[in-house]
Amino acid sequence: MPIIVQKFGGTSVADAEKIRRAAARVIKAVKNSFQVVVVASARGKQTDELIADALEVNPNPPKRELDQLLSTGEIQTVSLFAMALAAAGYDAISFTGGQIRMMTDSVHTKARIISIGADRIHKQLDKGKIVLVAGFQGIDEDGNITTLGRGGSDTTAVAIATALGAEECEIYTDVDGIHTTDPWIFKTAAKIDQISYDEMLELSSLGAGVMHTRAVEFGKKYGVKIHVRSSIEETKGTIITHEVPQMEGVVVSGATVQKDMAKIGLVGVDNKPGNAAKIFSRLAKAKVVVNDIVQTEISTEKANLSFMIGISDLSAAKEAVEQVKDEVNCERVFIRDDIAEISVVGVGMRTHYGVAEKMFGALAEAEVNIDSITTSEIRISCIVDKDQAEQALTAVSIAFELDKPAQERTK
Numbered sequence: 434m435p436i437i438v439q440k441f442g443g444t445s446v447a448d449a450e451k452i453r454r455a456a457a458r459v460i461k462a463v464k465n466s467f468q469v470v471v472v473a474s475a476r477g478k479q480t481d482e483l484i485a486d487a488l489e490v491n492p493n494p495p496k497r498e499l500d501q502l503l504s505t506g507e508i509q510t511v512s513l514f515a516m517a518l519a520a521a522g523y524d525a526i527s528f529t530g531g532q533i534r535m536m537t538d539s540v541h542t543k544a545r546i547i548s549i550g551a552d553r554i555h556k557q558l559d560k561g562k563i564v565l566v567a568g569f570q571g572i573d574e575d576g577n578i579t580t581l582g583r584g585g586s587d588t589t590a591v592a593i594a595t596a597l598g599a600e601e602c603e604i605y606t607d608v609d610g611i612h613t614t615d616p617w618i619f620k621t622a623a624k625i626d627q628i629s630y631d632e633m634l635e636l637s638s639l640g641a642g643v644m645h646t647r648a649v650e651f652g653k654k655y656g657v658k659i660h661v662r663s664s665i666e667e668t669k670g671t672i673i674t675h676e677v678p679q680m681e682g683v684v685v686s687g688a689t690v691q692k693d694m695a696k697i698g699l700v701g702v703d704n705k706p707g708n709a710a711k712i713f714s715r716l717a718k719a720k721v722v723v724n725d726i727v728q729t730e731i732s733t734e735k736a737n738l739s740f741m742i743g744i745s746d747l748s749a750a751k752e753a754v755e756q757v758k759d760e761v762n763c764e765r766v767f768i769r770d771d772i773a774e775i776s777v778v779g780v781g782m783r784t785h786y787g788v789a790e791k792m793f794g795a796l797a798e799a800e801v802n803i804d805s806i807t808t809s810e811i812r813i814s815c816i817v818d819k820d821q822a823e824q825a826l827t828a829v830s831i832a833f834e835l836d837k838p839a840q841e842r843t844k
């Protein structure tokens with residue numbers, strides 16, 4: 434029998450009624466002769482609430498304990514889900530990440546999957562059971578519970594689909610598919626029927642939280658068909674796959690906003706060999722992921738250096754910079770956590786001119802100040818004030834006609 438993995442996000446299992454509705458989706462797949470594995474997230478905003486609980490008792494909670502706490506959200510969902518299926522007359526069994534040997538490294542709060550014990554799942558499926566697995570969590574070789582980073586249940590689902598050789602991985606969420614930009618911000622954003630792994634990787638790594646970036650990486654590496662769709666409507670959503678026709682002609686495929694970032698600048702660092710290496714090796718030791726590094730020579734003696742990090746790494750990054758700043762003779766450190774990054778993305782940018790001009794023009798017209806700009810051959814990103822982020826995203830979306838399907842845009 435073919436296997437399907439169905440993943441339900443937090444809003445799709447927020448209360449009893451929604452869990453019953455999700456269970457009905459599972460039952461439908463069973464009736465269509467699939468063996469079903471369900472991956473579920475914590476209900477509603479529970480992960481945020483658990484983080485707030487942790488911060489209330491300790492502003493800098495030990496990460497191992499944070500993982501131990503956060504993992505409980507998903508465990509609650511899968512056991513409730515299994516109860517709902519049992520109430521409907523279906524045999525279901527729920528597991529924690531550890532129980533199915535979801536082995537990860539030991540990097541708490543952003544662990545990476547190493548392997549999955551598929552046999553335990555197969556055994557239960559072969560007994561005719563629906564298997565439910567708590568998303569977002571794993572276990573390291575010493576038996577510590579780990580979590581995969583915010584939004585990580587998508588990665589659990591795609592990884593399980595890979596390990597089981599599933600036909601498809603369905604991601605049920607609160608939007609009807611992937612859009613050109615966040616449809617809650619730009620209401621008329623066009624829905625995309627099919628998107629390539631590469632393009633989705635760009636969008637999600639730049640802030641399109643609808644898919645966890647590592648889930649897309651997994652999908653690409655192992656060729657898993659991913660279908661992102663609504664948990665409320667029965668409509669077809671977006672397929673993420675290798676081959677997407679027409680991609681070459683599309684200049685901009687989407688726009689993103691990332692609000693959970695901070696910028697650190699080191700002003701007046703000694704301009705001599707080895708200083709950048711010193712700074713970034715200290716950050717690497719602190720396991721801080723760094724993006725958009727900019728270094729500029731301001732005189733023969735001095736240079737300025739800045740980089741972006743995720744806000745959850747801010748205290749670790751601050752500490753690392755504090756330790757190294759005297760060593761590199763840095764005059765001043767500045768930190769901004771009130772910023773957002775707006776990006777336009779598209780493989781077609783490689784061969785088209787005028788994209789930068791259009792983006793900066795749209796931001797100017799919307800009276801949004803640009804703090805800094807970074808580009809690659811397939812994206813342009815601008816740092817803006819956080820309180821202008823939505824205004825900026827809307828202006829850029831209008832300028833690039835992201836309310837229209839790609840083939841109907843003027844350029």
Ligand code: ADP
Nearest residue numbers: 442443444606607611612614615617641642643
């Ligand atoms: P879930 O709890 O189901 O995992 P998420 O909140 O993680 O849901 O992801 C869905 C959200 O992603 C949407 O509600 C939407 O706000 C956001 N989003 C950001 N960019 C996009 C996009 N390009 N297309 C669709 N949704 C997007």
Ligand code: ASP
Nearest residue numbers: 474480569583584585586
């Ligand atoms: N519950 C986790 C989070 O809120 C994981 C997920 O939803 O995918 O980030």
Ligand code: MG
Nearest residue numbers: 442584642643
């Ligand atoms: Mg999510």
